[in-house]
Amino acid sequence: MAARIRNMTEGRPASLIFTFALPLMVGNVFQQLYTVVDTMVVGKALGVGALAALGAADWLNWMMLGIIQGLTQGFGILMAQEFGAGRYDSLRKSIGISAVLSLISSFVLLSAGQLLARPVLNILQTPPDILPDTLLYLRIMYLGVPVVTAYNLLASILRSLGDGKTPLHAMIAAAVINIGLDLLFVLVFGFGIAGAAAATLIAQLASSLFCLYHIRKIELLSFTASDFCITDRQLPLRLLMLGFPMAFQNAIISVGGMIVQFVVNGFGVIFIAGFTATNKLYGVLEVAATSYGYSMVTYAGQNLGAGRTDRIRKGVKSAVLIALLTSLVIAMLMLFAGKTILGCFISGTPQQYQQTLEIAYYYLSVMSVCLPILYILHITRSAIQGMGNTVLPLVSGIAEFVMRAVTAVFLPMVIGENGIFYAEIMAWTGATIILVISYFAVIRKAERISGRSA
Numbered sequence: 187m188a189a190r191i192r193n194m195t196e197g198r199p200a201s202l203i204f205t206f207a208l209p210l211m212v213g214n215v216f217q218q219l220y221t222v223v224d225t226m227v228v229g230k231a232l233g234v235g236a237l238a239a240l241g242a243a244d245w246l247n248w249m250m251l252g253i254i255q256g257l258t259q260g261f262g263i264l265m266a267q268e269f270g271a272g273r274y275d276s277l278r279k280s281i282g283i284s285a286v287l288s289l290i291s292s293f294v295l296l297s298a299g300q301l302l303a304r305p306v307l308n309i310l311q312t313p314p315d316i317l318p319d320t321l322l323y324l325r326i327m328y329l330g331v332p333v334v335t336a337y338n339l340l341a342s343i344l345r346s347l348g349d350g351k352t353p354l355h356a357m358i359a360a361a362v363i364n365i366g367l368d369l370l371f372v373l374v375f376g377f378g379i380a381g382a383a384a385a386t387l388i389a390q391l392a393s394s395l396f397c398l399y400h401i402r403k404i405e406l407l408s409f410t411a412s413d414f415c416i417t418d419r420q421l422p423l424r425l426l427m428l429g430f431p432m433a434f435q436n437a438i439i440s441v442g443g444m445i446v447q448f449v450v451n452g453f454g455v456i457f458i459a460g461f462t463a464t465n466k467l468y469g470v471l472e473v474a475a476t477s478y479g480y481s482m483v484t485y486a487g488q489n490l491g492a493g494r495t496d497r498i499r500k501g502v503k504s505a506v507l508i509a510l511l512t513s514l515v516i517a518m519l520m521l522f523a524g525k526t527i528l529g530c531f532i533s534g535t536p537q538q539y540q541q542t543l544e545i546a547y548y549y550l551s552v553m554s555v556c557l558p559i560l561y562i563l564h565i566t567r568s569a570i571q572g573m574g575n576t577v578l579p580l581v582s583g584i585a586e587f588v589m590r591a592v593t594a595v596f597l598p599m600v601i602g603e604n605g606i607f608y609a610e611i612m613a614w615t616g617a618t619i620i621l622v623i624s625y626f627a628v629i630r631k632a633e634r635i636s637g638r639s640a
Contacts, residue, residue, distance in 0.1 A: 192206065192347070192348025192349065192350075193270075193348065193488065194206070194270075194348055194484060194485045194488045194489065195270055195488050195489050195491075195492040195494055195497065199485070199497060199500045199501035199504050199505075200501075200504035200505075200507075200508065202485065202501075203478070203481045203482065203485055203501055203504060203505050203508070204481075204508055206348065206350050206481045206484065206485070207350070207474075207477040207478050207480070207481035208350075208477075209350040209351045209353075209354040210345070210350045210353065210354065210476075210477035210480050210481065211473060211474050211477035212354050212357075212358075213350075213353050213354035213355075213356070213357035213358070213477075214357070214469075214473040214474075214476055214477055215470075215473055216354075216357040216358050216360070216361035223364060223365050223368050225237065225240060225462070225463070225466040226530050227368045227369065227372045227373065227382060228240050228372065228379060228382055231372055231373055232372070232378060232379065235315060235316055235319075235455060236316075236319060236378070236379055237459045237462055237463070237532070238313075238316050238455045238458040238459045238462060239316035239317075239319035239320045239323065239379060240319075240320075240323065240379065240382075240462060241447075241458050241459065241461060241462025241465060241466075242307070242310070242312045242313075242316055242317075242320040242447065242451065242458065243320045243323045243324050243327075244443075244447070244462065244465055245440055245443035245444045245446070245447050246303065246306060246307070246324055246440075246444070247323075247324060247327055248440055248443065249436070249437055249440030249441070249443075249444075250295060250299055250327070250328065250331060250334075251334065252433070252436025252437060252439065252440055253295060253433045253436055253437050254291075254292070254295070254331070254334055254335050254338050254433075255338050255432075255436065256429060256430075256431075256432035256433030256434070256435060256436040256437075257287070257288065257291055257335075257429040257430070257432065257433045258284075258288060258335070258338040258339045258341075258342040258429070259338075259342055259429070259432055259480075259483065259571070260425070260428035260429025260430070260431070260432040260433070260571075260576055261280070261284035261287070261288070261339070261342060261425050261428065261429050262342035262343065262345060262346040262483065262484075262487075263346075263428050263483060263487050263571060263572060263574060263576070264280050264424065264425060264428055265277060265280050265281060265284070265342070265343060265346035265347070265487075266345075266346040266347075266483065266484050266487030266488050266491070266572065267487045267488070267490060267491035267574065268280055268491065269346060269347055269348075269488060269491070270487060270488030270489060270490070270491030270492045271491035271492060274406050277406070277407075278406075278407060278408075278409055278410075278413045279413050279421065280421065280425065281343055281407065281409075281413070282409060282413030282414040282415075283413075283414070283416060283421050283422055283425060284339060284343075284425055285339065285414060286414055286416065286422075287422060287425060287426065287429075288335050288336070288339045289332075289335075291335065292331050292332040292334075292335035292336075293331075293332065295328075295331050295335075296328055296329065296331040296332065299324070299328035299331065300325060300328055300329075303321060303324045303325060303328065304321055306444075307320060307321060307324075309448075310444060310447055310448045310451060311448060311451050311452065312451060313451060313455060313458075315455070316455070316458075319378070319379045322379060322380055322383075323379050323380070323382070323383050326380055326383035326384060326387070327383050327386070327387070329387070330386075330387035330390060330391075333387060333390050333391045333394055334387075334390055336394040336398075337356075337390055337393050337394040337397065340394060340397035340398055340401060341353040341356070341397055343397075343401060343407075344397060344400070344401065345480055345483075345484055346484060346487070347404070348484060348488070350480075350481075352396075352397060352400045353397065355396065356392075356393040356394075356396040356397050357393060359392055359393065359396055360389040360390065360392050360393035360396075361389070363385075363388065363389040363392050364385050364386055364388075364389035367381075367384070367385035367388055367389065368381070368382055368385045370385075371384060371385050372385075427576075428574070428576050429576075430576075431576035431577055431579070431580040432571065432576050432579065432580070434580060434583075435576075435579055435580045435582075435583030435584075436583070438580075438583045438584055438586075438587045439583050439586050439587055439590075439613075441587060441591075442586065442587035442588075442590035442591045442594075442609075442613065443590065445590070445591045445594055445595065446590060446591075446594040446606060446609050449594050449595065449598060449606055450606060453603050453606075456538060456541050456542055456545070457545055457603065459532070459542045459545075460532075460541070460542040460543070460544070460545025460546040460549070461545065461546070461549060461606075463528050463532055463542065463543075463546040464528065464546045464547075464549040464550045464553070467520070467527065467528070467550060468553070470516075471516060471520065471553060471554070471557060471560075472560065472564075474509070474512045474513070474516065474561070475509060475512075475513070475560055475561045475563075475564040475565075476564065478505055478508065478509050478512075478561070478564060478565055478568070479564040479565065479567065479568035480568070481505070481568075482501070482502070482505055482564075482565055482568035482569045482572055483568045483569075483571055483572040484572065485498075485501050485572065486498050486501070486502075486568070486569045486571075486572025486573050487572040487573070487574075489501070490572065490573050490574065490632060493636050495629065495632045495633045495636045496633075498569065498572075498573065498629060498632070499629060501569075502565065502566070502569050502625065502629075505565045505569075506562060506565050506566075509558075509561040509562065509564070509565050510558050510561060510562070512561065513557040513558045513560070513561040514557075514558065516554070516557060517554040517555060517557045517558075520550055520551075520554040521551060521554050521555075524547050524550045524551065524554070525543060525547050528543055528546045528547055528550065529543060532546070548604060548607060549607045552607045552608065552610075552611060553607075553610060553611070556611045556614065556615075559611070559614045559615055559618050560614045562618050562621075562622070563582075563614055563617055563618045563621060566618070566621040566622055566624070566625045567579045567582065567617075567621050569625055569629075570621065570624055570625055570628050573628055573629070573632055575624075575628050578620075578621070578624040578627075578628065579621065579624075581620060581624075582616075582617040582618075582620040582621045582624070583617065585616040585617050585619075585620050586613040586614070586616060586617040587613075588616070589609075589612040589613045589615070589616035589617075590609045590610065590612065590613035591609075592612075593605070593608055593609040593612040593613070594606055594609040597609070
C-alpha cells in the first residue's frame with residue numbers, strides 16, 4: 187500500500203502529472219459507465235419518454251453531486267499540502283475533521299434535496315408526462331447522498347496522498363456491479379427508472395467500502411479518537427474556507443444548467459431526449475480533463491507545501507500541452523463516431539429516432555469542436571485550487587453561470603432552438619479567460635511568499 191502513495195515534489199512534472207492522471211482517467215471512464223449504462227438501458231428498454239425524464243433530472247442531480255465533490259475536493263487541498271510538507275499529525279487531524287464535516291453536510295443535503303425536489307422541478311416547468319419518473323429518480327438518488335459523500339471524501343484522501351490507483355480499482359468494481367444491477371433491476375425485474383437509480387447507489391456503496399478498506403491499511407493514517415474531535419474552530423473553518431467556495435461554485439454552475447434545462451423543457455420531449463443523449467456523453471468528453479484536474483490539485487498542493495513554486499509553473503505548462511492533445515483526440519473520435527455512439531441511447535419510431543439523433547449529434551459536434559477550451563479551464567482552475575485559492579475559481583464559476591444563462595435565454599430567440607447548444611461554449615470561454623489571468627496572479631504571489639520564507 188505504501189508504494190501507492192506518491193510524493194509529487196520530486197521527478198519530471200509531465201510524467202508525474204500524466205501517470206497520476208492515467209488511472210484516474212480510467213477510473214472516471216468506469217464511473218461514466220454509471221451514467222451511460224443507465225441511459226442506454228432506460229432509453230432502449232423504456233423509450234424516449236423515460237430518457238427525457240432522466241434528462242430532466244440531470245442538473246438537479248449534478249448540483250447535489252457538485253456540492254459534495256466541491257466540499258471534499260476542498261478538504262483534499264489541505265491534506266495534500268500537509269502531506270507535501272511532511273506534517274503527518276496535521277494530516278490525520280485534517281482528515282478526521284473533514285470526515286466529521288462531511289457527515290454533517292451529507293444529512294443536511296439529503297434533507298434539503300428531498301424537501302426541494304418537487305418544487306424545483308415545477309419551477310423548471312418539467313413536462314407533466316415525465317414529472318413522476320423524474321421526481322422518483324431524484325428522490326432515490328438523494329437518499330444515497332451520505333454514500334456518495336463517503337466515496338468522494340475517501341477518494342479525495344487517497345488522491346491527496348498521490349494514490350490514483352485505488353480509486354481506479356474502486357470504480358472498476360462499482361461499474362461492473364452497476365451494469366449487472368441495471369440489467370437485473372430494469373430488464374429482468376421491471377423496476378423501471380427506480381431500478382436504474384438503485385443500481386447506481388448500490389455500486390457507489392461498494393466503491394466506498396473498497397476505498398475505506400485500503401485507507402485503513404495506510405500506516406501513516408493510524409487514527410486516534412482525538413483526530414475526530416473538534417477542539418477549536420480554526421481547523422474546521424480553514425477546511426470550510428477551502429471546501430465551501432468550491433461547493434458554491436458547483437452549485438452556481440448547476441443553477442445555470444437548470445436555466446438551460448428550463449429553456450430546453452419548452453422545446454418538447456423529442457428535443458429533451460436528444461439534448462439528454464448528448465449530455466450523457468458530456469462526462470465522457472470531460473473525463474480526461476477531470477482527471478488532469480485532480481492530478482493538478484494534488485501536484486500543486488504538494489509542491490506548495492514543500493515550497494517548490496518553480497515546479498508548479500513547469501507542471502502547469504506540461505499539463506496544458508498534454509490536455510490540449512488529449513482534447514483534440516477525443517474531439518476527432520466524437521466527430522467521426524458520434525452518431526453511432528448516440529444511437530445506443532435512442533429508441534422509438536423511425537421518425538422519432540432520426541429527429542432525436544439529429545438534435546443530439548448537432549449538440550455533440552458543437553461541444554467537440556470547442557473541447558480544448560474546457561480542458562484549459564480544468565488545468566488552470568485546479569492549479570489555482572491546489573495553491574489554496576478557491577475564491578478566484580468561484581469567481582470564474584459565477585462568470586460561467588452568467589454566460590450560460592444569458593446565452594440560453596437570449597440566443598434561441600435570435601437563431602432558434604439550436605442557440606441553446608452554445609450556452610456551454612460561452613460558459614467555458616468566460617470562465618477560462620478569468621482563470622488564465624487568475625493563475626498568473628496567484629503563481630506570482632506564491633513565488634513572492636516562497637522567496638520571503640526561503
